[in-house]
Amino acid sequence: xxxxxxxxxxxxxxxxxxxxxxxxxxxxxxxxxxxxxxxxxxxxxxxxxxxxxxxxxxxxxxxxxxxxxxxxxxxxxxxxxxxxxxxxxxxxxxxxxxxxxxxxxxxxxxxxxxxxxxxxx
Numbered sequence: 001x002x003x004x005x006x007x008x009x010x011x012x013x014x015x016x017x018x019x020x021x022x023x024x025x026x027x028x029x030x031x032x033x034x035x036x037x038x039x040x041x042x043x044x045x046x047x048x049x050x051x052x053x054x055x056x057x058x059x060x061x062x063x064x065x066x067x068x069x070x071x072x073x074x075x076x077x078x079x080x081x082x083x084x085x086x087x088x089x090x091x092x093x094x095x096x097x098x099x100x101x102x103x104x105x106x107x108x109x110x111x112x113x114x115x116x117x118x119x120x121x
Contacts, residue, residue: 004035004069011038014113015047015106016065023100029063029092033112047106048098055090062086063095065112087111 006012012035019030036043068080087095091111098105 003033003067006035007037012036013038013108015108016112017104017106018095018099020103021096021099023097025100029095029099031063031065031095031107031112033065033067035069047108050091050094050107050109051111055088057088059089060086061089061092063092085112 003014006014014033015036016031016033019032021027021029062084063086064082065085066080066082068078087109088111091109095107095109098107
């Protein structure tokens, strides 16, 4: 997988935030994915959840996913990987609407946060 494995002792999950863009924009949906510990008191624990199971799994659209992680545990330097990712057209449409309505909404979407290699191109 191109994501760093989750640290289960730290109760890590992957969450994402959406780059804002007006609804009528034709630009790709861009999400930033990061690992976060549920033990960290600073983590925003209120986030929306979306499922890739909405709609026909054969009808997909591309989004851009950026994944950032520290170069090592003691560093503040980040390395970012960007890739094209295919999600169901319904998930892409939901992300597109949410990015226009909310300012950098924090989300958990199973297709992006759990199953990254299934949809990457």
